[in-house]
Amino acid sequence: MTNQLPSxxxxxxxxxxxxxxxxxxxxxxxxxxxxxxxxxxxKMLPLTEEEITALQEQFKRLYLSWLEGxxxxxxxxxxxxxxxxxxxxxxxxxxxxxxxxxxxxxxxxIGARFREKRQLHRGxxxxxxxxxx
Amino acid sequence: MKTIATINFKGGVGKTTATWAMGYVxxxxxxxxxxxxxxxxxxxxxxxxxLNEDGTPFKSFLDWYERxxxxxxxxxxxxxxxxxPATFSFGINHEFIYKISERYHFIPSVEDxxxxxxxLFDRDKVKFFIQRLLxxxxxxxxxxxxxxxFFDCPPSFSLLSYSVLSxxxxxxxxINPDFFAAKGLGLLLNSLRMRIEPFPVxxxxxxxxxxxxxxxxxxxxxxxxxxxxxxxxxDVLNHVADERGLEVRLFKTAIFDRVGMKRAIQEGLPxxxxxxxxxLWAEIKAFLAESRR
Numbered sequence: 001m002t003n004q005l006p007s008x009x010x011x012x013x014x015x016x017x018x019x020x021x022x023x024x025x026x027x028x029x030x031x032x033x034x035x036x037x038x039x040x041x042x043k044m045l046p047l048t049e050e051e052i053t054a055l056q057e058q059f060k061r062l063y064l065s066w067l068e069g070x071x072x073x074x075x076x077x078x079x080x081x082x083x084x085x086x087x088x089x090x091x092x093x094x095x096x097x098x099x100x101x102x103x104x105x106x107x108x109x110i111g112a113r114f115r116e117k118r119q120l121h122r123g124x125x126x127x128x129x130x131x132x133x
Numbered sequence: 134m135k136t137i138a139t140i141n142f143k144g145g146v147g148k149t150t151a152t153w154a155m156g157y158v159x160x161x162x163x164x165x166x167x168x169x170x171x172x173x174x175x176x177x178x179x180x181x182x183x184l185n186e187d188g189t190p191f192k193s194f195l196d197w198y199e200r201x202x203x204x205x206x207x208x209x210x211x212x213x214x215x216x217x218p219a220t221f222s223f224g225i226n227h228e229f230i231y232k233i234s235e236r237y238h239f240i241p242s243v244e245d246x247x248x249x250x251x252x253l254f255d256r257d258k259v260k261f262f263i264q265r266l267l268x269x270x271x272x273x274x275x276x277x278x279x280x281x282x283f284f285d286c287p288p289s290f291s292l293l294s295y296s297v298l299s300x301x302x303x304x305x306x307x308i309n310p311d312f313f314a315a316k317g318l319g320l321l322l323n324s325l326r327m328r329i330e331p332f333p334v335x336x337x338x339x340x341x342x343x344x345x346x347x348x349x350x351x352x353x354x355x356x357x358x359x360x361x362x363x364x365x366x367x368d369v370l371n372h373v374a375d376e377r378g379l380e381v382r383l384f385k386t387a388i389f390d391r392v393g394m395k396r397a398i399q400e401g402l403p404x405x406x407x408x409x410x411x412x413l414w415a416e417i418k419a420f421l422a423e424s425r426r
Contacts, residue, residue: 046352094353094357094358094360094361094364095357095361096357096358113361116312117365119312119316120312120315120316120319120365120368120369121368121369121372
């Protein structure tokens, strides 16, 4: 290398650089395109009055079915709802959910609220209940 | 004269401060005179009125109180007099009733009220004590004609609270935003009905005390938790009203939580609270004015 002229030495370096750039291009081409992570987020629209009413009615219907023992049907219906819509369903029913909360966690919160409501209306045992007439 | 008793068996829900604030905003109307009773032997309201904002005794009240005790003009003395076989001759004057302001008057509690829980008094007779005492106050020329009378009741079924409940026009129940408040409300209403009957059960008004605001940029009126328990309280009230035929109302106005509220009796009612209580008071007056079903 030391015997080469500076111009020859420069050409050799350019060739190496071209090869490196070509290799980098190949690597980039092979890399899977990331799902639109850099696309701007679509902000969740606020709930409208009509939507809140409809989602509260849906909650009431599901709660009553759950109370009747149709737990699996209720679970199925809730699991079929798209996660974003499930979060809106929870929010409309005044449950604390965040915009990134996973489906499973939202389902847990809904289930906990069903159990809490059942507890609210379940009578507290009194001394008179055990007595026979 | 309309009578309002604040009650909840759950302690620490804000009965005392709410009763005081309600009497205060009612008396802001220059045509209204209010009288407030502290019937709780724990004397929270009496102590709050007896202390200045720095915790030192409020001399004018304490002097009056000592005189009242010495001259046997306390609520306990009235009860003692009433339960004697002779005619109820307890004199009503301003040694018995303290003037907080020109239109806002007060009958304090005394430690002796603890004794009413023991079997020292004729229970059946005590039932009518408050009714008879109110008649005496109404017909006394030494004190004004009161438009509204408020009772701060103890968080239990004492003999005196029973006496109030069997003759008052409205039971005012403050609740807090938690599950036990909504659950306890159902138990309280059933329990009240069983104990008050065969006397007519008064109207029952419930309001949310210490409501929380929503976080962040939410446009909701209340936090999710507060709204959930308001909805639950509404469910419980509707259920009890349908099942037992009670006249109940969940007031739309809620009192929001604030650190300084506990000191309001000594330091004065902050403006935002004054507005909230005025709004609640307007709802209460409207409910009281409605004819009974």
